[in-house]
Structures are given as C-alpha cells and as structure tokens.
Amino acid sequence: MSAETLRLPRGELVRSRVVSDPATALGAALERGLTGYAVLEPQETLLLDGDAAGVLTFDDGVPVLAYHTESDRGGPAALADLAEPGPYRADLYALDATDLAPVHDTPELEVPPGMPAERLAGDPDLADRTRAAAPDDRLDDADEDPVASFLEDEAKIEAIQAEAREEARERAAEWGLDDELV
Amino acid sequence: MVEVFAVASGKGGTGKTTSTLALGMALADEYDVTVIDADTGMANLLFHAGLDDAEPTLHDLLIEGTDVPVQQAVYERFGMSVVPCGTSLAGFQAADPGRLRNVVADLAADTDVLLLDSPAALDSKSAVLPVVLADRVVVVLQPTIPSLSDGLKVQEYARSYGTGTAGVLFNKVREGDDLDRVADRTEKYFDGPVLAGVPDSDAARAARRAGEPLLAHAPDDDAAAAFREAAAALTVRDGESGDVADRFRSAVVPESP
Numbered sequence: 001m002s003a004e005t006l007r008l009p010r011g012e013l014v015r016s017r018v019v020s021d022p023a024t025a026l027g028a029a030l031e032r033g034l035t036g037y038a039v040l041e042p043q044e045t046l047l048l049d050g051d052a053a054g055v056l057t058f059d060d061g062v063p064v065l066a067y068h069t070e071s072d073r074g075g076p077a078a079l080a081d082l083a084e085p086g087p088y089r090a091d092l093y094a095l096d097a098t099d100l101a102p103v104h105d106t107p108e109l110e111v112p113p114g115m116p117a118e119r120l121a122g123d124p125d126l127a128d129r130t131r132a133a134a135p136d137d138r139l140d141d142a143d144e145d146p147v148a149s150f151l152e153d154e155a156k157i158e159a160i161q162a163e164a165r166e167e168a169r170e171r172a173a174e175w176g177l178d179d180e181l182v
Numbered sequence: 183m184v185e186v187f188a189v190a191s192g193k194g195g196t197g198k199t200t201s202t203l204a205l206g207m208a209l210a211d212e213y214d215v216t217v218i219d220a221d222t223g224m225a226n227l228l229f230h231a232g233l234d235d236a237e238p239t240l241h242d243l244l245i246e247g248t249d250v251p252v253q254q255a256v257y258e259r260f261g262m263s264v265v266p267c268g269t270s271l272a273g274f275q276a277a278d279p280g281r282l283r284n285v286v287a288d289l290a291a292d293t294d295v296l297l298l299d300s301p302a303a304l305d306s307k308s309a310v311l312p313v314v315l316a317d318r319v320v321v322v323l324q325p326t327i328p329s330l331s332d333g334l335k336v337q338e339y340a341r342s343y344g345t346g347t348a349g350v351l352f353n354k355v356r357e358g359d360d361l362d363r364v365a366d367r368t369e370k371y372f373d374g375p376v377l378a379g380v381p382d383s384d385a386a387r388a389a390r391r392a393g394e395p396l397l398a399h400a401p402d403d404d405a406a407a408a409f410r411e412a413a414a415a416l417t418v419r420d421g422e423s424g425d426v427a428d429r430f431r432s433a434v435v436p437e438s439p
Contacts, residue, residue, distance in 0.1 A: 150330065
C-alpha cells in the first residue's frame with residue numbers, strides 16, 4: 001500500500017492507537033521528535049475494511065510529506081482527502097534518518113510544517129508548536145491552501161452532506177421530531 | 183416583526199458566544215435585540231456578559247413547577263435584552279429543555295431579533311432544538327477543514343427541519359489564511375453569504391476575561407469592526423411575532439436529556 005507507493009522502507013512500529021482526532025497523533029509525533037512516518041486510517045476504513053489511509057512522514061517530529069493511498073494525491077491535497085470524521089487508527093513508525101532522506105526529496109508531496117495540525121486537526125496551538133520546531137528552510141508559504149482544495153472537491157462535500165442528511169433524519173425519528181422534518 | 187436566528191457551529195471552540203453577543207450588540211443599533219443562552223448544558227454566555235451571579239436564569243424558567251416570570255430572567259445589558267443560563271449541573275438536570283419553546287415564544291412577542299446561542303453539538307434533542315425552532319441559522323466557523331465539515335452538517339440538519347441559512351461567519355481567521363478563496367468556495371455550498379472574516383483577536387480573549395462583549399470591551403479592535411460588518415450583511419426578515427410564538431408553542435416537546 002502506501003509505504004510502497006511512497007517507497008518508504010518499513011519502519012519500526014513505536015505507537016499504535018485509535019484516536020478521535022488526528023491532533024493526538026500529530027502531537028505524539030512532535031513530542032517524541034519522531035523521524036519516520038504515521039499511517040492514519042480514518043473510521044470509514046476501520047469499519048469497512050477498506051484501504052484508504054493517509055501517510056505523513058516526519059523529520060524530528062515535524063511533518064514533511066503527505067500522501068493519500070486512495071486518491072493517490074500528495075501534499076496539501078492529500079490532507080484534504082484525509083479529512084474524514086474520526087476516529088482514526090494512528091500508527092507511528094520510526095525510521096533511520098538516512099533511510100528517510102531520499103524519500104524526502106519529493107517536493108510534490110511536501111506540506112508546510114504547521115499545515116497538518118492547523119488544517120487537518122484544526123489545532124492552531126499545535127501548529128504553532130510544530131512550526132517552532134521546524135528548521136527555517138521549511139517555513140516557506142504553501143502554494144495551495146488545503147481548505148480551498150477541500151472545498152474544490154464537490155463529490156466529497158456532497159458525500160458529507162448526504163451523510164448528514166441521513167443522520168438528521170435517523171435522529172429525528174429517534175428523538176420523536178419526525179413531525180418537524182420538511 | 184421578529185426573526186429568530188440560531189447561532190450554531192457544530193463543535194466548540196469557534197467563538198460562538200463571542201459572535202452571538204457581538205452580532206447582538208451590532209444589530210442593537212438598529213433593532214430591538216434579545217439574546218438567549220440556549221446552550222443549557224454548557225452555558226457560558228453569562229461569563230461573557232458580566233452576569234456570573236445572575237439569579238434567576240433560563241434554568242429557573244425551564245424547571246417545571248417554578249413560577250418564575252420570564253421577564254425576571256431578562257437582563258438589560260449593553261443595549262440588548264440578555265437571558266443567561268446557569269451553569270450548575272443540578273439546574274441542568276432539573277431543566278426541561280422543551281420549555282425553551284415557551285420562553286422563546288414569550289420573548290418573541292416583544293423584540294425584533296432573537297439570537298439563540300446554540301449548543302456546540304447536534305447529539306441530543308435539546309442540542310438540536312434551537313436549530314429546529316429558529317427561522318435561520320448563522321453558522322460560525324473557523325477556516326479549517328474540520329470546522330467546515332461541521333458547518334456543512336449543521337446546515338443539513340437545519341435544512342431537514344426547514345430552517346434556512348442566513349450566513350456563514352468565519353471567526354478566528356489567522357494571518358496566512360487564504361480567506362478570499364475559501365470564502366468564495368464556501369458560498370457555493372451554503373444557502374447564505376459569507377458575512378465576514380473576523381481576525382483572531384487577543385481583544386476577544388481579554389473581553390471574555392473582563393466579562394464584557396467584545397464590542398463593549400474593544401470597540402475599535404479589528405475583530406469588532408469585522409463583527410459589525412457581518413451584522414450589516416445580515417438581512418433581517420420581517421416575521422409576524424404571532425407566527426413565531428405559535429411555531430414555538432406548537433413544536434414537539436423533547437424529553438429531558
């Protein structure tokens with residue numbers, strides 16, 4: 001899967017959790033100064049046994065690359081693809097920096113350091129801490145705003161809307177609010 | 183005339199209460215405005231409005247068998263009528279959220295704009311009730327993917343109950359956010375316009391600590407100016423007070439959570 005597409009050498013699993021929010025995994029990677037990668041599998045995959053997953057690589061706890069296995073997109077677009085409702089299974093793998101260096105020479109998959117925390121997890125404080133930990137040469141501006149990229153994906157938005165509509169109707173029935181529906 | 187707006191966000195942390203009071207104060211220049219803390223499980227409007235020790239509150243109005251007149255829980259503050267909600271667990275447990283409709287019906291008879299500061303969730307009958315009963319929602323979002331997803335969900339819930347969308351307010355906008363492009367694309371999916379982008383502001387946090395709405399605490403702050411711009415972009419529709427009162431009274435009474 002992802003690791004092959006990204007040509008990531010297999011790392012050593014150092015943490016595996018189901019988390020309600022990607023911020024937890026990003027925070028853990030930053031805290032332990034992870035050099036390696038994280039595989040984030042959203043709820044949908046956990047429940048449906050699909051293979052959609054997001055892969056983020058890290059250098060000293062700071063995100064470098066993002067890739068999404070199902071959409072085959074990288075960089076900020078991959079973050080938008082990964083934005084599914086939690087929970088997520090988050091597995092962190094450690095790699096030797098020398099094994100990771102050639103992989104990181106893939107500018108088209110790169111994301112700005114604070115972007116996963118800010119846009120994927122909606123956690124500006126974590127984003128600030130991540131940027132503070134990032135080397136200066138990584139602090140350039142992003143080309144494409146992932147929020148704008150997310151909003152460009154009409155099929156995804158329609159899926160969110162359809163799911164919410166269905167949930168609203170199911171819950172109205174549960175709560176005895178059917179008569180209020182239009 | 184009266185129009186009832188539910189100020190909603192889907193999740194917490196977007197600055198919904200700050201936004202409710204800021205919109206209320208700005209609209210109060212032109213309209214008679216009543217603000218109700220409809221987040222009966224996690225009330226915090228009282229802290230923003232310097233009403234920490236207010237008694238009675240909405241909780242007292244929602245407890246069956248108490249005969250507190252609605253007007254006793256209405257406090258005239260900052261040019262608005264403010265109905266705070268208490269924060270005690272006992273008050274929450276004793277409150278029957280279904281009685282909110284009667285409270286709102288009573289208040290609707292005597293105001294132009296009713297703003298319901300709504301719960302930051304859609305996971306219970308009482309949480310969804312403000313969205314069910316309002317004429318339209320004002321969706322308060324941060325320009326992030328999770329927040330937009332939540333906002334889309336709020337709008338679908340509102341649509342399901344025939345509640346329109348008056349607009350989207352982007353709050354806590356940070357330097358470097360590409361708000362122009364995001365706002366442009368947001369408007370494709372929401373039934374109302376993007377009302378404004380309010381910059382992330384230390385003044386908003388200071389106002390909360392001081393127990394004052396932002397527009398009272400720091401009227402010259404950029405965020406305050408943006409909230410005024412949002413209020414100006416919000417078109418308040420004429421509604422017959424009687425219609426709103428009837429609609430609230432006839433709404434299904436949810437059980438206590």
